[in-house]
Amino acid sequence: MKPELFPDKIKPYILPQPSGDLIYNCLGCGLEFPIEKLHYTCPECGQVLLIQDRRFQRLKEIPPETWHLIFDYRKMLTLPAMKGIYRFHEFIGSMIPLDAVVYLGEGHTPIIEANLHMQEKTGCRFFFKNDGQNPSASFKDRGMASALSYIHYLIREGLTEDVLAVCASTGDTSAAAALYAAYLQPNIKSAVLLPHKKVTPQQLSQPLGSGAKVFEIPGVFDDCMKVVEALSENYNVALLNSKNAWRILGQESYSYEIAQDLEYDMKDKVVVLPIGNAGNITAVMSGFLKFYDTGIITTLPKILGVQSAHANPVYRYYLEPDAARRKFKPVTVQPSVAQAAMIGNPVSMPRVIHLTKLYNDLSGKQNVFFMEVTEQAIMDWELTANRNGHIACTHGGESLAGLFAARQQGIVHSQEVSIIDSTAHALKFSGFQEMYFENTFPEEFQITPEPALVNRPVLVRPKTIDRFPAPGSSMDADDFKRFVQATSEYIATDLNLKKAPDS
Numbered sequence: 001m002k003p004e005l006f007p008d009k010i011k012p013y014i015l016p017q018p019s020g021d022l023i024y025n026c027l028g029c030g031l032e033f034p035i036e037k038l039h040y041t042c043p044e045c046g047q048v049l050l051i052q053d054r055r056f057q058r059l060k061e062i063p064p065e066t067w068h069l070i071f072d073y074r075k076m077l078t079l080p081a082m083k084g085i086y087r088f089h090e091f092i093g094s095m096i097p098l099d100a101v102v103y104l105g106e107g108h109t110p111i112i113e114a115n116l117h118m119q120e121k122t123g124c125r126f127f128f129k130n131d132g133q134n135p136s137a138s139f140k141d142r143g144m145a146s147a148l149s150y151i152h153y154l155i156r157e158g159l160t161e162d163v164l165a166v167c168a169s170t171g172d173t174s175a176a177a178a179l180y181a182a183y184l185q186p187n188i189k190s191a192v193l194l195p196h197k198k199v200t201p202q203q204l205s206q207p208l209g210s211g212a213k214v215f216e217i218p219g220v221f222d223d224c225m226k227v228v229e230a231l232s233e234n235y236n237v238a239l240l241n242s243k244n245a246w247r248i249l250g251q252e253s254y255s256y257e258i259a260q261d262l263e264y265d266m267k268d269k270v271v272v273l274p275i276g277n278a279g280n281i282t283a284v285m286s287g288f289l290k291f292y293d294t295g296i297i298t299t300l301p302k303i304l305g306v307q308s309a310h311a312n313p314v315y316r317y318y319l320e321p322d323a324a325r326r327k328f329k330p331v332t333v334q335p336s337v338a339q340a341a342m343i344g345n346p347v348s349m350p351r352v353i354h355l356t357k358l359y360n361d362l363s364g365k366q367n368v369f370f371m372e373v374t375e376q377a378i379m380d381w382e383l384t385a386n387r388n389g390h391i392a393c394t395h396g397g398e399s400l401a402g403l404f405a406a407r408q409q410g411i412v413h414s415q416e417v418s419i420i421d422s423t424a425h426a427l428k429f430s431g432f433q434e435m436y437f438e439n440t441f442p443e444e445f446q447i448t449p450e451p452a453l454v455n456r457p458v459l460v461r462p463k464t465i466d467r468f469p470a471p472g473s474s475m476d477a478d479d480f481k482r483f484v485q486a487t488s489e490y491i492a493t494d495l496n497l498k499k500a501p502d503s
């Protein structure tokens with residue numbers, strides 16, 4: 001719909017102008033720094049940053065019901081800049097002009113309700129929010145749309161030029177970074193660092209296809225992160241890891257979309273997500289807090305962060321109930337099917353500690369929970385979900401396993417409705433499904449296939465015939481007839497089919 005056709009009440013708000021006063025805020029020393037320069041950590045104390053709007057109060061001058069209408073009417077716009085995460089412009093990067101926004105189809109991923117069978121199996125109602133339906137097939141596109149729109153803005157303002165964007169990645173960050181950088185070439189080039197043999201072939205193909213320079217590094221993600229940090233401290237590069245606070249800002253869109261999809265009613269809602277480097281859970285909490293602060297939602301949903309027992313530093317930290325005695329200790333990770341979350345020293349841990357406290361305080365009760373699940377449970381729940389019409393990746397399986405455990409432990413109640421983050425598309429991690437179906441998991445994973453979940457292809461080559469079609473060679477008509485007959489009979493027998501009455 002054209003902006004001039006919107007109701008008069010909404011018209012002034014429908015296309016946002018650059019507004020607000022964004023600054024980097026240090027979680028360590030509390031200092032603030034202007035956004036005209038790209039910072040990843042505090043120049044004073046080295047702690048991670050979050051972006052804050054010093055004029056956030058102005059957003060409270062608009063009544064919550066008007067905000068609902070603004071976002072709902074914006075759904076009808078055809079302007080590309082407003083079709084993705086910047087539908088929530090005032091909350092996501094309000095100083096970015098719309099013509100600097102990079103939109104590649106990210107955001108507004110569907111929420112799909114689990115069928116009755118799944119609800120019975122888990123003991124609760126839930127939806128998957130399929131973030132694998134983003135352009136590079138993971139939620140990372142939300143943060144990259146934000147980070148690259150910001151860099152695009154800096155370039156246009158003449159504040160930077162010839163950007164080399166770099167990131168370390170468990171696979172999906174590099175796919176997203178390379179994709180968005182490719183769109184902005186030649187102004188931006190990208191280089192990605194991946195742990196050798198610790199990303200799937202599909203994930204490796206993505207930055208290669210987008211034309212990024214790809215470096216494979218021995219070790220795990222945490223090792224790559226140290227190298228890329230050294231690069232960003234000593235050379236003129238733009239770091240695109242979630243250490244970059246612009247990533248967090250974009251990923252807040254996940255919360256805003258859930259609120260909008262549920263008609264802004266977050267009572268008795270639970271949001272479940274996997275934790276790796278902890279950027280996503282930071283963003284999800286931050287997003288709900290902003291909507292809560294402005295009255296756009298009036299309840300903070302319960303948050304459930306899930307980790308594999310093979311990479312569980314955040315879960316371990318919160319095992320200590322006394323906040324004063326908690327001490328963060330990085331863990332050495334073991335192989336995990338939730339490979340994109342296989343991180344022992346999450347960069348956003350200080351943000352998680354800060355926001356979890358704030359979130360619980362404002363909720364007036366514990367409202368953020370951390371769960372641990374086994375590798376076996378991750379695979380079993382992923383495969384079960386996908387046998388019931390979902391497209392969950394292993395991390396979606398991890399989240400579902402976490403929800404099930406939380407339900408069993410009484411952390412989630414039967415009247416609550418959960419939204420589960422399937423953070424990537426199942427296809428990116430199909431290699432783990434294959435290992436499960438073929439029972440070829442290396443020992444360290446400690447996964448034994450559940451026979452009822454195994455599914456394998458059947459090669460049909462009936463013994464009654466000896467000629468089969470092959471590409472490039474033609475077949476005798478009678479041979480071909482025999483092939484069709486023998487093959488169809490084989491399949492009919494295998495499927496136990498009954499003959500149609502008039503055949």
Ligand SMILES: *Cc1c(COP(=O)(O)O)cnc(C)c1O
Nearest residue numbers: 172276277278279280340423424
């Ligand atoms: C990056 C990633 C995660 C972990 O998210 P963090 O923000 O690092 O906690 C989980 N699942 C998938 C598919 C990912 O790509």
Ligand SMILES: [Zn+2]
Nearest residue numbers: 026029042045
């Ligand atoms: Zn500081």
